[in-house]
Amino acid sequence: MIINRRVQTLDEFTIQQLRDFPKATGELSSLLRDIGLAAKRVNVEVNKAGLVDILGDAGSMNVQGEEVKKLDIFANNQFVGVLRHGISCAGIGSEELDDVVIFDDEVSNASKYVCLFDPLDGSSNIDVNVSIGTIFSVYRRVSELGKPATEADFLQPGVKQVAAGYIIYGSSTMMVYATRRGVNGFTLDQSIGEFTLSHPDIKCPDSGKFYSVNHGNFFQYEENVRKYINECQKKTKENGGPYTQRYIGSMVADIHRNLIKGGIFMYPAVLDKPKGKLRVMYECNPCAFIIEVAGGIATNGKQRMLEVQPTGLHQRTPFFAGSKLMMEELESFLKGTE
């Protein structure tokens, strides 16, 4: 029996990364630590959901016109609060808030990063005990340090992300984050209350068996998307199949499975949502960054997701992401060259 197995906590890991990169200031490590802390607090409430009066609707709509759940608000407040009081973040943007929040105090104005969040993604799954997640994205400011952050700091294309990640509140709670150096996954060890490195250097398999899409919308998708979905259903052993359809309705959970096991996630444009449903800044770009660093591909169906120049904080987009070979096949269907 191995009794001295050394597990590395999230803090130890980020500090180790600093040692390997002596010019780093430690601000990103501190930011990730803050995010980890907020995630742990959200995790406690997610686990208590059902026991306390935190399920259900808060009785309001968010800026997207969607019903807000109480846990959404709780999660939003945790992330905003922790980052506001931390020393590494100049401001945040969130799915739950109309506009960006600039912290504008001496310490925050000197911080070089801003953060974007979907505090609790997969809201429709909150009440029914199905995995949900938090998604985050970190950019280096383009505005002058020492002054308050500006909207331009947030509206950068995804390719400029310094780090991106998600927390999945599932059968266990995990934080997965990517920097340009790689993607690493940390599982929350409830006994010590720490995220510990469980999935070092995650690579997305070049191919897989899973395709994740809302089949209920099938007849609302454009023809080339429908053709590709039909192709997924036709796959046999001879050409890499058969495929399995898996769709949780929490993007974090669907992306996480496909990242680890290989697969493709799609949220195409639909007739009543011609621009797609998912949000560029705090849903698609962070997931696209993680998938790309892990060796996969992510697009909006027409161009690389990370190169889209954002125009608004809550902008929506069609989104396709996953294993390299599966995405290449999808792209040939979208271009009509299959």
Ligand code: AHM
């Ligand atoms: P949310 O931000 O309101 O939770 O919506 C985002 C979610 C994604 O996690 C998921 O992939 C998708 O919406 C599910 O939508 P649908 O039920 O239309 O398939």
Ligand code: MG
């Ligand atoms: Mg969301």
